[in-house]
Amino acid sequence: MTSGHQIAHGLASPRPLRVAPVTKAAFEPFGWLVETGEAGRDANNGTARRHDIHAHAAADVRPGSRFVTSIFEAREQPPTTAIAMLERHVNSVQLIMPLSGAGHMVSVSQSNADGTPDLSTLTAFSFSAAQGMIYRRGLWHHPIMATGADARFLVQSWQDGSAADCEILAIATRTLAPGA
Template sequence: MKTIQLTPLNQENFKSFGEFITLENANQFKINGGSTDRFHALSSVDTEANGGRTIVSMFRGQAFHLPFELKVMERHPLGSQTFIPLNPNAGQRYLIVVAPAECKNEVEVVDHLTAFIAQGFEGVTYAKGVWHHPLISLDEVNDFIVIDRLGPGNNCDEIPITSRLVINNP
């Protein structure tokens, strides 16, 4: 059994997998007569390949707990994918497991896995082609806004994880 250690989630540690979405240090300004704070352009979504278009969906992630055993990784070769929690609170967490887009098979994916825990209002945009585990809400059910691609072509590749890989509590 291989154990994957958790890496702190921040702009620097996540940049090779996509964009880390946080309000900290965001371009912020007042709109609507000063009654609303706009946190501007937190992430961009890449969905136009092969006639794709950007869509907004809601996902409801069922609760999982650590330790968590990985079973599959997926990627979207034609577009990026953004996850933003809808009901964040101080203790709400979800697990992010990623591997570089350049990985070509299970062995390469497993050898290059990185795991993060997002908390509260932290979101991520997986870059086009980045391997990631499907949504893993921790401790309780969590709802997400998901922004991704709709259009022609195969935009979901999966690799089953046949070796035993576990992510433990930090």
């Protein structure tokens, strides 16, 4: 982990970060939207519907790492919560899928050439309780923010137990503003 005491890009922004409903196209630069729907195919002798979301390439797996599956229990956050940090998993994609709750918010940012967050790309999305995501490898994002109710999430990533599994960086405080 990097120091959580570093600040990327100075003082708090006076402009709130608008939270927009997520769409597949809007989220594509940051990763893959995970949801069911009309896509998919029959499975299990016709008793289920299979939805393949993302096939992990060999490049998604760091040598010496193991596939870790966790359950996170997140407390409800107010929709106008301020964010003051981002994290990234430079060596792994990361799946986050709600198991319960009323919805969640996601704040994401691309990287600059030096690996720091490009805060000009900082974007916030609202997700329903039936939508999750897979973050691209190395994507800067804020931790899980449950909205409307406490929630549980299935989280999966490749980890080796070292500090390289998760980098954390303080950023200039941004208040979230629901609605696009």
